[in-house]
Amino acid sequence: MGTRENGCAGSTQPSAAAPQVDKGVDFANYFCTYGYLYHQKEMLSDRVRMDAYFHAVSRNKHHFRDKAVLDVGTGSGILAIWCAQAGARKVYAVEATKMADHARELVKGNGVDDIVEVIEGSMEDVVLPEKVDVIISEWMGYFLLRESMFDSVICARDRWLKPDGVMYPSHARMWLAPIRSGLTDQKMDEVNCSMNDWRSFIEETESYYGVNMSVLTKAYREENEKYFLKTSLWCNLDPHQIIGTPAVIKEMDCLQATVDEICTVTSQLVHPINIDRSRISAYAGWFDVQFKGSEQNPAKDEVELNTAPDKDGGTHWGQQVFLVNPPIRVNEGDKVNVSFKMSRAKQYHRLMDIEIISELELSSGKRFPPVTTKVAIE
Amino acid sequence: MGTRENGCAGSTQPSAAAPQVDKGVDFANYFCTYGYLYHQKEMLSDRVRMDAYFHAVSRNKHHFRDKAVLDVGTGSGILAIWCAQAGARKVYAVEATKMADHARELVKGNGVDDIVEVIEGSMEDVVLPEKVDVIISEWMGYFLLRESMFDSVICARDRWLKPDGVMYPSHARMWLAPIRSGLTDQKMDEVNCSMNDWRSFIEETESYYGVNMSVLTKAYREENEKYFLKTSLWCNLDPHQIIGTPAVIKEMDCLQATVDEICTVTSQLVHPINIDRSRISAYAGWFDVQFKGSEQNPAKDEVELNTAPDKDGGTHWGQQVFLVNPPIRVNEGDKVNVSFKMSRAKQYHRLMDIEIISELELSSGKRFPPVTTKVAIE
Numbered sequence: 177m178g179t180r181e182n183g184c185a186g187s188t189q190p191s192a193a194a195p196q197v198d199k200g201v202d203f204a205n206y207f208c209t210y211g212y213l214y215h216q217k218e219m220l221s222d223r224v225r226m227d228a229y230f231h232a233v234s235r236n237k238h239h240f241r242d243k244a245v246l247d248v249g250t251g252s253g254i255l256a257i258w259c260a261q262a263g264a265r266k267v268y269a270v271e272a273t274k275m276a277d278h279a280r281e282l283v284k285g286n287g288v289d290d291i292v293e294v295i296e297g298s299m300e301d302v303v304l305p306e307k308v309d310v311i312i313s314e315w316m317g318y319f320l321l322r323e324s325m326f327d328s329v330i331c332a333r334d335r336w337l338k339p340d341g342v343m344y345p346s347h348a349r350m351w352l353a354p355i356r357s358g359l360t361d362q363k364m365d366e367v368n369c370s371m372n373d374w375r376s377f378i379e380e381t382e383s384y385y386g387v388n389m390s391v392l393t394k395a396y397r398e399e400n401e402k403y404f405l406k407t408s409l410w411c412n413l414d415p416h417q418i419i420g421t422p423a424v425i426k427e428m429d430c431l432q433a434t435v436d437e438i439c440t441v442t443s444q445l446v447h448p449i450n451i452d453r454s455r456i457s458a459y460a461g462w463f464d465v466q467f468k469g470s471e472q473n474p475a476k477d478e479v480e481l482n483t484a485p486d487k488d489g490g491t492h493w494g495q496q497v498f499l500v501n502p503p504i505r506v507n508e509g510d511k512v513n514v515s516f517k518m519s520r521a522k523q524y525h526r527l528m529d530i531e532i533i534s535e536l537e538l539s540s541g542k543r544f545p546p547v548t549t550k551v552a553i554e
Numbered sequence: 555m556g557t558r559e560n561g562c563a564g565s566t567q568p569s570a571a572a573p574q575v576d577k578g579v580d581f582a583n584y585f586c587t588y589g590y591l592y593h594q595k596e597m598l599s600d601r602v603r604m605d606a607y608f609h610a611v612s613r614n615k616h617h618f619r620d621k622a623v624l625d626v627g628t629g630s631g632i633l634a635i636w637c638a639q640a641g642a643r644k645v646y647a648v649e650a651t652k653m654a655d656h657a658r659e660l661v662k663g664n665g666v667d668d669i670v671e672v673i674e675g676s677m678e679d680v681v682l683p684e685k686v687d688v689i690i691s692e693w694m695g696y697f698l699l700r701e702s703m704f705d706s707v708i709c710a711r712d713r714w715l716k717p718d719g720v721m722y723p724s725h726a727r728m729w730l731a732p733i734r735s736g737l738t739d740q741k742m743d744e745v746n747c748s749m750n751d752w753r754s755f756i757e758e759t760e761s762y763y764g765v766n767m768s769v770l771t772k773a774y775r776e777e778n779e780k781y782f783l784k785t786s787l788w789c790n791l792d793p794h795q796i797i798g799t800p801a802v803i804k805e806m807d808c809l810q811a812t813v814d815e816i817c818t819v820t821s822q823l824v825h826p827i828n829i830d831r832s833r834i835s836a837y838a839g840w841f842d843v844q845f846k847g848s849e850q851n852p853a854k855d856e857v858e859l860n861t862a863p864d865k866d867g868g869t870h871w872g873q874q875v876f877l878v879n880p881p882i883r884v885n886e887g888d889k890v891n892v893s894f895k896m897s898r899a900k901q902y903h904r905l906m907d908i909e910i911i912s913e914l915e916l917s918s919g920k921r922f923p924p925v926t927t928k929v930a931i932e
Contacts, residue, residue, distance in 0.1 A: 197578070198576065198578045198579070200575070200576045200578060200579040201576070201578040201579055201581075201582050203579075204579050204582040204583050205582050212777060213770060213773060213774045213777050214774075214777060214778075214781070217752070217755060217774070220755070220759065220767075221755060223762075226762070226763060227762075230762075230763050252767075252770075254763075254765060257765055258763070258764075258765070261764060278770055278773060281769045281770060281773075282765075282767065282769055282770060284769070285766060285768070285769030285770075286765055286766055374595070377595060377598070377599060381598065384601075384604070384605075384608075385604060385608050385632075385636070386636075386639060387632060387635050387636070387660070387664055388663060388664055389598075389630075389660065390663070391659045391660055391662070391663030392591060392630075392656055392659060392660060392663075395591060395656060395659075396591045396592075396595070399590065399591050399592060400592075403592070
């Protein structure tokens with residue numbers, strides 16, 4: 177079992193949490209991408225994302241005026257700068273990568289370096305001179321929880337948020353919906369193509385080099401199926417692809433949430449089917465977050481950031497697509513009873529393993545044997 | 555400074571060697587790819603590579619008959635199987651990743667499990683029951699030394715090769731040549747395109763969100779130039795692109811080579827230009843290896859594996875291309891005096907930093923000021 181990072185040992189319940197990886201490995205696998213301006217720009221160019229945070233802050237200045245703020249994972253520093261411009265007294269902007277240097281330049285270049293203090297370090301290790309009134313963070317990964325960055329926000333909240341403090345965002349929801357998609361057939365074709373190529377390869381290797389590779393066929397097929405069919409796909413879906421009523425998998429109050437409750441997420445869902453003579457070839461997962469403030473200190477203007485399939489294009493998060501193979505034939509009036517489970521990958525806590533058990537129930541009441549779909553979010 | 559891996563502390567001179575990274579990081583950055591059958595198949599499908607090793611072994615059975623062999627980094631186990639089929643008494647096939655399980659299956663499936671023993675582990679840690687007559691390994695990375703796998707072969711040689719033992723391959727050479735290429739212009743365009751996009755991004759971010767990103771322009775440009783122009787490219791070049799006589803940067807005797815001599819490789823080269831009114835828009839780097847056996851125990855049939863630009867397509871290694879920006883105008887009869895230096899990247903010993911100083915000398919004798927090209931092999 178790995179060690180929990182410093183500073184959070186007492187404040188979260190360790191029992192169900194996946195082991196934390198070595199910091200060097202975490203950097204190689206995760207943090208390093210965030211050190212690139214190219215990647216930051218991609219997120220800064222996401223208008224839906226930018227609009228949501230910008231409006232949430234600028235339309236709720238009462239939360240920021242003369243207050244102390246903590247920006248967890250400040251990246252380029254954009255949120256911290258907005259908080260300063262909204263009237264904050266002090267903003268602590270924590271960033272684990274060398275992007276912190278650029279954040280410092282950006283803060284200075286926008287004349288708020290008297291307010292914003294950029295601190296390079298891991299949120300779990302950093303020590304602030306005071307508790308804060310607001311914690312703001314853009315921590316959401318694909319399907320909300322990929323990257324498990326919210327662990328660091330929980331850590332920050334438990335250590336540094338005043339008892340009457342406010343979280344930005346304040347709430348989050350994960351959604352699931354059955355969809356139709358050409359991707360399943362496409363990926364099946366890619367597996368078959370790969371296996372055809374493998375068969376030629378076996379013949380040639382035997383013929384030219386006297387070595388029979390066929391004992392590896394099963395493993396090669398499994399590796400291909402894992403890669404093409406059992407790994408989630410990133411898509412920006414068209415709303416027309418949704419063929420059953422989306423359902424909320426989980427609702428989260430960012431002021432109360434614990435690491436335990438996000439380590440393993442389970443839910444029972446029902447999706448009435450809205451379209452006739454179709455096939456569920458996949459499930460789509462996405463999230464939304466709300467900026468509502470707290471009960472004692474609510475937002476004056478509530479803002480939502482929604483990543484559902486959208487005809488106007490979507491966000492850089494897209495949706496996560498979990499292929500169902502073979503597809504499930506459905507008609508209007510049918511429903512699918514879903515047992516959903518997402519847990520952290522054993523090898524690495526920032527990746528996820530998903531299990532979706534689908535039970536088709538016809539409008540007549542007839543139920544079919546459940547079908548299990550297992551997919552990894554890599 | 556990292557620690558040197560066990561087992562090699564006494565046998566190599568540590569002074570000039572780059573620090574070794576943490577094993578977990580090394581796995582995340584390097585070894586993990588080799589755990590995929592897809593990647594192994596790519597290498598097994600390289601006919602030039604396969605032919606060279608297959609012929610080297612099968613045409614020199616005297617090196618293997620009744621002998622003990624060590625295969626460093628056995629991957630799928632193919633080399634080990636060929637050695638067994640060539641008559642080896644015993645083959646120790648060492649593999650750091652879970653590919654070792656597949657190697658074991660392949661060995662058994664080809665009826666040589668009484669001869670080939672697959673050992674999962676790091677070459678630096680493994681303990682063999684005896685010294686060996688032959689060390690065989692396919693350790694070459696792009697431009698020969700990328701991945702720095704030969705360190706592990708040196709370690710194996712110094713610990714496990716009998717005094718009169720033989721290395722497969724026995725020798726290696728690194729080559730450089732000036733080339734013409736459309737890539738330099740293409741990559742310059744990509745930088746310019748990216749900077750145009752950045753300029754629009756700055757305007758929009760100021761306009762919509764009140765934040766001026768222009769202080770980051772210089773850093774963004776540097777990141778782009780590093781990515782597009784100062785990182786080596788993989789290509790399978792056409793021989794017609796070579797416009798000056800290739801020269802050998804380094805020759806290596808695998809029986810004698812030390813880690814020190816491959817940590818930093820320097821050379822002075824001269825490339826007479828073979829084509830009129832052209833431009834050196836890049837340098838190409840590649841390697842070849844020979845299977846000559848040793849002086850006391852030579853090969854009966856010498857084989858060479860050559861990765862030079864080839865009209866018949868090349869190998870999975872391709873060549874490494876180092877862009878020269880701006881290009882250097884040359885004519886037939888001119889020559890380029892090159893000062894070449896390659897050293898290991900500070901952050902990670904498996905990657906390289908290259909510096910090429912080019913001095914154009916006309917046929918008249920006139921010399922131009924030297925031009926420095928710095929490129930990273932990532």
